[in-house]
Amino acid sequence: MRIGLTYNLKSDVPVVAGVEDWSAECEERATVELIAGALAHLGHTVIDLPYGRDLALRIAAAQPEIVFNIAEGWFGRNRESLVPAVLELLDVPYSGSDALTLGLALDKYLAKTVVAAAGLPVVASHLVSNPAQLAALSIDFPAFVKPNYEGSSKGIRGASRVNNREELAERVGWVLANYRQPALIEPFLSGREFSIGILGNDPPVALPVLEVVDAQSSVTSEQFVYSFETKSGNLERLLCPAPLEEEEKNRLTEIAVRAHTALGCRDFSRVDIRLDDKGEPFFLEINPLPGLSAQSLLTVQAKAAGLSYDRLIAAILGSACRRLGINVA
Ligand SMILES: Nc1ncnc2c1ncn2[C@@H]1O[C@H](COP(=O)(O)OP(=O)(O)OP(=O)(O)O)[C@@H](O)[C@H]1O
Ligand SMILES: [Mg+2]
Missing domain, CATH: 3.30.1490 (Dna Ligase; domain 1)
Structure with missing residues (x-):
């Protein structure tokens, strides 16, 4: 298939003076190359479609059969919705969630409102x-x-x-x-922190639960925050599968899959959950466009489920194609 790859490079994000993490959401070139490589290994032709104001014209000219979308956009809570909206305007099918779900998930307050209405635990804010x-x-x-x-x-x-x-x-x-x-x-939720990757539709299936802990083990879960300092300093350690009793694992997985469904996510997502001081889990937020670098949590979760990087990309693409009725040739 001719597959467009839409993405945002860190190096293209307009600088926001005085804000050190302004480009943190966007991709390193290596991640884009990894995804393009995986799609090529699967036998597809990859059309490079970096984000920019002329993107609609470039997509219309290239006429991909489907777009593998990881574009984060630049600013505002509609930033992830822009590429899917343009793709719908051009009638080009794409992987992942639609504009409404991406915008809703980015707004943490609104996302929690929908998740709470589905009967899932969120903290008041x-x-x-x-x-x-x-x-x-x-x-x-x-x-x-x-x-x-x-x-x-x-x-x-x-x-x-x-x-x-x-x-x-x-x-x-x-x-x-x-x-x-x-x-x-x-x-402040002072307990352990988990993240659950989800793949597929009808039904969406959870990958092994991942726990994030401090790399030094000197910081307790009461003090641990998965902050920009932690991420940029590589101060975290990822335990996947997380050491959990079956019942605890099932509860976390249930919250993640039901939140994914309540927000209308498609093909893949990643749900962050944290426990309070009594060990009760609370939905923190959902990422319908989770990172796909070699080190990203979803990549680690897929690996724990026995999925290589190429098979993870194949699973996301395959879910989108099945949902859209497209034959993955
Ligand atoms: N209410 C809370 N209590 C304790 N820690 C919290 C709370 N909210 C967020 N955190 C900490 O901050 C981290 C980042 O928060 P959150 O997941 O909401 O932000 P994010 O930037 O959208 O994350 P991601 O990198 O997954 O996109 C969490 O992983 C957690 O460690
Ligand atoms: Mg998070």
């Missing part, structure tokens, strides 16, 4: 777009403050965990000034 709103809020400490629609731990630091009103006001001000979007305030 406050959305603040002006520091003056803080005085009227009743907040228990420690709390956690993050931008409402970023990913790849953009805007998440050790200092996102706040212990009192002063730290809260400082962090909310920092999020508003640097990320130009509402700050989400949640109770």
